[in-house]
Amino acid sequence: MAEEKKQSNKINRxxxxxxxxxxxxxxxxxYGMYKKWNAERLKKHSITNELGLDFSAESTFQPIAADGKTLRLGIIGYGIRGRQLMQAAGFAKPELIDEWKKGAQQNSNDRRYQDFLEQEHLNITINGVCDLFDVFADDAMRAAANVNREGTNGKMNPTAKRYRRYTDLLQADDIDAVIIATPDHWHAQMAIDAAHAGKHIYVEKGLTRTVDEAFALRKAIKETGVIMQLGHQGRQTDSYNKAREIIEKNVLGKISLIEVCTNRNDPNGAWVYDIHPEGNPSTIDWAQFIEPTNPHPFSLERFFRWRCWWDYGTGLGGDLLTHEYDAINQVLKLGIPHSAVASGGVYFYKDGREVPDVFQAVFEYPERDLTFMYSASLSSEYFRGKVMMGHDAAMEMENVLTVYPDRRSTRYKEQLEAGILDPEKPMISYIPGQSQVDAVTSATEQYFAKRGLLYTYIQGKRFDTTHLHIKEWLECIRQGKQPSCDIDQGFQEAITAHMATIAYRENRKVFWDAENEKIV
Amino acid sequence: MKENNLSNRQLLVLVIARVLMGWYCLYEGMVKVMNPNWSSFAYLNDSQGWFAGIFKAMASNPGLVSVVDFLNEWGLVAIGLGLILGLLTRVATISGVVLISLYCLSHPSLIEANYMLPSSETAMWVGKNLIFVFLLLILLLFPTGHIIGLDRLLFKKKN
Structure with missing residues (x-):
């Protein structure tokens, strides 16, 4: 028996x-894994190493200097953008905080409250507010007082004074710098007056409403030496810095065509903003509103939806082309184009507006051998993105960067033939903060988020680019440096946008006489 | 030794199925192990459906995420090896059922669900992972590791 068991326990052949x-x-x-691994290693080696790109180097977070001076700010204009800028600077209405708190309770993906609390304190106080609409001015006062970022039951610390005229705010001794977020037709005059009053300036885009104003503003900034930042927060987008690196390494080859676009499809995105129920001639200082532009009888539509009229706004050219242009300009240093043509019309929003809702502009840069093309629709969200087309590769530049090799590339001929590169597949993709999932609310916000205009990612953490843009400006004031979107960059942006607008409105090709600095 | 009531053909098909499923798990594990940047964070955070809250809470705890990462990477490798080699087949199969059921719970094939990350193919409520779970259950009910596999040698004494 035992023998038999032993027999069966023995492992036989x-x-x-x-x-x-x-x-x-x-x-x-x-064997399969080895082949796969080797192919990927070769591919990685042949692309990133050969190109000398190092994407592992992420931008780092720089906290503001602890010993820096507390800066005292004034805010001029507390409409939609003014509110966003104040939030980015750390000040929000208590009612809004209540709303965010509620949102976070209902939806764990709603990070507005958490993000706002975590946003770095910029060492500033808001000492003056100015808005021509009483309700907005009152809101701004309450936001300025909410230094502890609390809801309606929190402890407020009122520091700001309301000014009915911006010139009085500029004369105040307890204000070092101003944020200007008014309609475009006031930008230049306010910024010029601020410069002469020795106040540093953060001004929204488009820089000016007219060409002459751009020259006058540049002169004022240069003469007074105040620190000016133009509100293109895309300057803070991490992927654009990587894009610059890709361009510097000549990964794309000779770039001959750049295409950028705007695609929106909701009334808010088309500037049909809400008309506030409390807006009326006694709550709005209409006379001051129209001071630097053509006179017009009181109009709620024109006050709240000012972007739709040439008297106050700059249309798609000044409002949205400028964001796309500035993104490309910071990467390629294009400067002012040699010529511009433009076309379009009011094709969808037949609400009495003057500015086109479909708009195309084509700029030529003969010295750079390239065309820069913008096309926009406010009635279709079909996404096209910013694309730089080179002989060897094309790059899509959003918050995510994607580079596709060109089928007929000379530089990558061998790799394409060997199958290491495939024109259908990206040879480089840079995805900052790829692990973030988030609930973003409105269509307009999604539009901006996709374009890298709302958030950027530093070491995997999400940052509001507007916050970083304001922070950069404040740090430059403290350290006497020039910010990334200074008056020279702003001047290029303004002239480029004006060339497109003039080409459209006068239905002609417009040229830039670089020698005499004149649009002809 | 009584092997089973399976015919040779049945046995052959079951063993091949076991090896193929093992292959799949091993591959999924190996690519995660070999990618130093892989983390379960995004997947957890992208969870939807009834249990999304639990998975998202896990994602918000970095310590827990690294545990989940380790269990996923090496768990899949171990399950894959177990199924291919027929080694501790029963443990490997049960572990596979548990792990892949968790994927199903975190990313249920809800028709209205819209996942950010590319996930497994779904045909309305029926997804690849769900089918995978039931294929593993078949392997559990019709075990083959003790016939064709290292379990044959390992559990020899008990036979």
Whole structure:
């Protein structure tokens, strides 16, 4: 019996064969893995190493200097953008905080409250507010007082004074710098007056409503030496810096065509903003509103939806082309184009507006051998993105960067033939903060988020680019440096946008006489 | 030794199925192990459906995420090896059922669900992972590791 058991416990040849029958599968698996790994290593090696790109180097977070001076700010204009700028600077209405708190309770993906609390304190106080609409001015006062970022039951610390005229705010001794977020027709005059009053300036885009104003503003900034930042927060987008690196390494080859676009499809995105129920001639200082532009009888539509009229706004050219242009300009240093043509019309929003809702502009840069093309629709969200087309590769530049090799590239001919590169597949993709999932609310916000205009990612953490843009400006004031979107960059942006607008409105090709600095 | 009531053909098909499923798990594990940047964070955070809250809470705890990462990477490798080699087949199969069921719970194939990350193919409520779970259950009910596999040698004494 014992003998028999021993016999059956012994592993015989048959057992060994059956036991190890599937082992060769592992050999095949290992061989496959090795081949795959080797192909990927080769691919990685041949692309990033050969191109000398190092994407592992992420931008780092620089906290503001602890010993820096507390800066005292004034805010001029507390409409939609003014509110966003104040929030980005750390000040929000208590009612809004209540709303965010509620949102976070209902939806764990709603990070507005958490993000706002975590946003770095910029060491500033808001000492003056100015808005021509009483309700907005009152809101701004309450936001300025909410230094502890609390809801309606929190402890407020009122520091700001309301000014009915911006010139009085500029004369105040307890204000070092101003944020100007008014309609475009006031930008230049306010910024010029601020410069002469020795106040540093953060001004929204488009820089000016007219060409002459752009020259006058540049002169004022240069003469007074105040620190000015133009509100193109895309300057803070991490992927644009990587894009610059890609361009500097000539990954794309000779770039001959750049295409950028705007695609929106909701009334808010088309500037049909809400008309506030409390807006009326006694709550709005209409006379001051129209002071620097053509006179017009009181109009709620014109006050709240000013972007739709040339008297106050700059249309798609000044409002949205400028964002796309500035993104490209910071990467390629294009400067002012040699010529511009433009076309379009009011094709969808037949609400009495003057500015087109479909708009195309084509700029030529003969010295750079390239065309820069913008096309926009406010009635279709079909996404096209910013694309730089080079002989060797094309790059899509949003918050995510994607580079596709060109099928007929000379530089990558060998790799394409060897199958290491595939024109259908990106040879480089840079995805900052790819692990973030988030609920973003409105269509307009999604539009901006996709374009890298709302958030950027530093070391995997999400940052509001507007916050970083304001922070950069404040740090430059403290350290006497020039910010990334200074008056020279702003001047290029303004002239480029004006060339397109003039080309459209006068229905002609417009040229830039660089020698005499004149649009002809 | 009584092997089973399976015919040779049945046995052959079951063993091949076991090896192929093992291959799949091993591959999924190996690519995660070999990618130093891989993390379960995004997947957890992208969870939807009834249990999304639990998975998202896990994602918000960095310590827990690294545990989940380790269990996923090496768990899949171990399950894959177990199924291919027929080694501790029963443990490997049960672990596979548990792990892949968790994927199903975190990313249920809800028709209205819209996942950010590319996930497994779904045909309305029925997804690849769900089918995978039931294929593993078949392997559990019709075990083959003790016939063709290292379990044959390992559990020899008990037979």
């Amino acid at each position: 048959r057992d060994a064969l059956k036991g190890f029958a599937t082992l060769p599968v592992l050999g095949a698996f290992g």
